[in-house]
Amino acid sequence: MAEIAVTLKQHDRTASLATIRDHQFVIDGPEAKGGHNAGPMGGELLLASVGGCFMSNLRAAIAAREDVRVENISLTVTATLSDDMNDFLLFTSM
Amino acid sequence: MAEIAVTLKQHDRTASLATIRDHQFVIDGPEAKGGHNAGPMGGELLLASVGGCFMSNLRAAIAAREDVRVENISLTVTATLSDDMNDFLLFTSM
Structure with missing residues (x-):
């Protein structure tokens, strides 16, 4: 890989x-x-990529602890398209 | 939007x-x-997002010129996962 x-x-x-x-x-x-x-669109895939990496690492950290069980994790990644530069993204929350 | x-x-x-x-x-x-x-995986989606934005803007620039017609555009975005940091991406080409 x-x-x-x-x-x-x-x-x-x-x-x-x-x-x-x-x-x-x-x-x-x-x-x-x-x-x-x-x-x-591409900008939305960028948010999905960040959220996907975060979710993957969060779940790996949970899986590494035998005493913890977490289900139904959900997260939302948001960004604002700047009015000045139409394709400029400002991450606002995750 | x-x-x-x-x-x-x-x-x-x-x-x-x-x-x-x-x-x-x-x-x-x-x-x-x-x-x-x-x-x-998330890192691959990051490459897809960059390539998707590039493709979209390239095609918009082509469409804005009435005298130009381009078909079958194809591009590949590659990155290397660092050996030192397993999840670190180094963009190598587009």
Whole structure:
């Protein structure tokens, strides 16, 4: 697992298809951003990546303790798109 | 589109389910990282988010020029996981 790679290809007029090992998903913008909402947009995937890493490490830390059992963990990662720079993200909470 | 949010919930013993507006996908680690490979891992989603934003902006720039037509765009984002810090990513190419 020393190197990781993601390939993106044009999928249709606005969407891209991401291939990650044996997984594929569509990346697109919502209609308000000029896309067709065929999938999450890049900025949303960034939040998902941060949340996914956090969840993974949290669960590993819990699993390492035999005396702790935690179920139904849920977390929300939010960010605000700056009015000044439309594609600038400010993480607001996790 | 001022605020964006992603919610993650425990999905099974190792995977998480990410919900982004009306989209959902599973985040998991490969078996070599203790997961069951039900989906990409967080670090891979980070690469996908960077590539997705790049692709989106590249295509918007192309679309803004009436005299240019580009098809079959493909790009690969790669990163190396550091040997010293197992979860540390070094972007190597796009």
